[in-house]
Amino acid sequence: ARKFVYRLGAHRFDEMLTAETEEAIRGLVYSVTHDQVNDLREEFAVGMKSVLNNKIEKYGVQILFVKITDVVLPYQLQQRLQDTTAFKTKMGETEKVHENRVRVLKDQAFLELEAIRKKNARQVQEISAERQRYEIERRELELIALGEAKVQEVAEVTKAEVRLKKAQGNEQVEKVRAKLDAEHLIRKTDIKCQDMKIKAEEKAKVMIKDSEAELEVAESSALSMVAIAEAELEGKLSM
Secondary structure, eight states: OHHIIIIIHHHHHHHHHHHHHHHHHHHHHHHSOGGGTGGGHHHHHHHHHHHHHHHHGGGTOOOOOOOOOOOOOOHHHHHHHHHHHHHHHHHHHHHHHHHHHHHHHHHHHHHHHHHHHHHHHHHHHHHHHHHHHHHHHHHHHHHHHHHHHHHHHHHHHHHHHHHHHHHHHHHHHHHHHHHHHHHHHHHHHHHHHHHHHHHHHHHHHHHHHHHHHHHHHHHHHHHHHHHHHHHHHHHHHHO
């Protein structure tokens, strides 16, 4: 109490308390952002009590309780904060609406994607089934084609054998026919040769007879000429 009365006094204590309080408030306010001021009143009060006690305890004074009754910001700052708060609220509502819309769009997109996946899966199944049917039809067609080719091959072989047998038969027929033609030609040639031989013999006989007749005529002529010659010779001798 002596230190307080002789060294400080009530009037100077009020001035000092006011100055230290303002300084403590400025220090506390500068240490936090404006949006934390209203929420940290109790912490401000505890901090201010500690700062004030450190300043005035040497004068024998102890502050037991500090209470910040109100916090008032500058009007423009308060208005801006209110606008900011309203804007943040509106932004929050807009974000919620946007999130809700995004959620709806995601759900819709998910449903559409699921529908597309199901459709694709169904198309894949249909394509697989169509492919299996095509493979079965292709194998059936291959079997049918192989069967037809085998039948055609057998038919062609049969036709070839028939043609071969027919050709062999025709060859035998041609051989027999050629043999018959040769025999017929031989017989015809023999007959023709016989006819020619007979005609030649008959012609030879005729020519022999003609030659014999001519010989007889020549002999008769020769005898006549000899007789005439002898007669002429005898007549000459008689003379």
